[in-house]
Amino acid sequence: xxxxxxxxSKYGNGAKxxxxxxxxxxxxxxxxxxxxxxxAKPKEVPPADLYLFSxxxxxxKPIGKMRRFLKKANIPxxxxxxILTTEMAPQPDKKTGRMPTEEERARWQRIIPIMNExxxxxGLLKVADGTVFVTxxxxxxxxxxxxxxxxxxxxxxxxWPHALADAPAGAAAIRPSVRTQTVTTTFPAA
Numbered sequence: 458x459x460x461x462x463x464x465x466s467k468y469g470n471g472a473k474x475x476x477x478x479x480x481x482x483x484x485x486x487x488x489x490x491x492x493x494x495x496x497a498k499p500k501e502v503p504p505a506d507l508y509l510f511s512x513x514x515x516x517x518k519p520i521g522k523m524r525r526f527l528k529k530a531n532i533p534x535x536x537x538x539x540i541l542t543t544e545m546a547p548q549p550d551k552k553t554g555r556m557p558t559e560e561e562r563a564r565w566q567r568i569i570p571i572m573n574e575x576x577x578x579x580g581l582l583k584v585a586d587g588t589v590f591v592t593x594x595x596x597x598x599x600x601x602x603x604x605x606x607x608x609x610x611x612x613x614x615x616x617w618p619h620a621l622a623d624a625p626a627g628a629a630a631i632r633p634s635v636r637t638q639t640v641t642t643t644f645p646a647a
Contacts, residue, residue, distance in 0.1 A: 458617055459504075460489045463497055464511035465523045468595040470543045471511050477603055478509070478541065481610035494522055499529035507584060507613065508538045510576070513591070514545060514568045527575040534580030541609055542568045546590035546599055584616050585609065 460482060466472040472493070479489040490503070502508070512523035519527075519542075532538075544566055549556050557565075569586050577583070587609045590599040 458487045458506045460487060460507045460509055460613075461503055461505040462489055462491045462509040462511070463494050463526065464491065465494050465513060465520055465526075466511075466543075467513060467520075470589075470591050470596045470598055471513055473598060474541060474543055474589050474602070474606055475511060477606040478610055481607050482613070485610070485614050487614070494526045497526070499526050500531045502530050502532050504533075506537065506617070508532060508536060508581070509541060509613075510538065510572060511541045511543065512568060512572065513543045514566065517565045517567050519568050519572050524571070524575065527572060530579070532579060532581060536581050537584045538576050538581045539584045539613060540569055540572050540576075540586040541606075542572075542586075542588045543591050543598070544568055544588050545594070546592050585612050587612075 462475055462478065464471040464475045466475070475491045479491050482489045489509075490505075510523070510527065512519035514520070518524070547557050547562055569588070573583060573586070587605065589602045589605050591597070592599055
């Protein structure tokens, strides 16, 4: 199984998450090629069994460079993808101290839905999505973020159990046993 992981990381948080994911999958015998989008050419995306995209948020959306990359990316229709974002942790209201509800967060944090729309418009099929929170504008990542990444890696591996057990290294075009399986990872705020 081969995973192409494209991330955008301004302050290094997304790079840390990508590195941790790569190590988790390597321990399972899965090759993960991690690239920052500034170093990748969207028209020359290599073939993979899974494409994983990670973007921080800006004003509740994926950053502009990631949106442009996804729009231009040359990825075959019916390819599988996953999203693992690094988003600002929910903050209490400064006046009331009340934490935002799930509905309020969904209105303002649209990083995953926007990325899903861009990828599904290309005919790609979602396997999983998840979020690792950042506690401040520049970081650090929330406590326990490594465990969240490990859980996400386990979910990705669970979607391809036969690929991990039977495939030779570098095998291409491995598809999950359940074509429409979607795993959504929701992590509670720390």
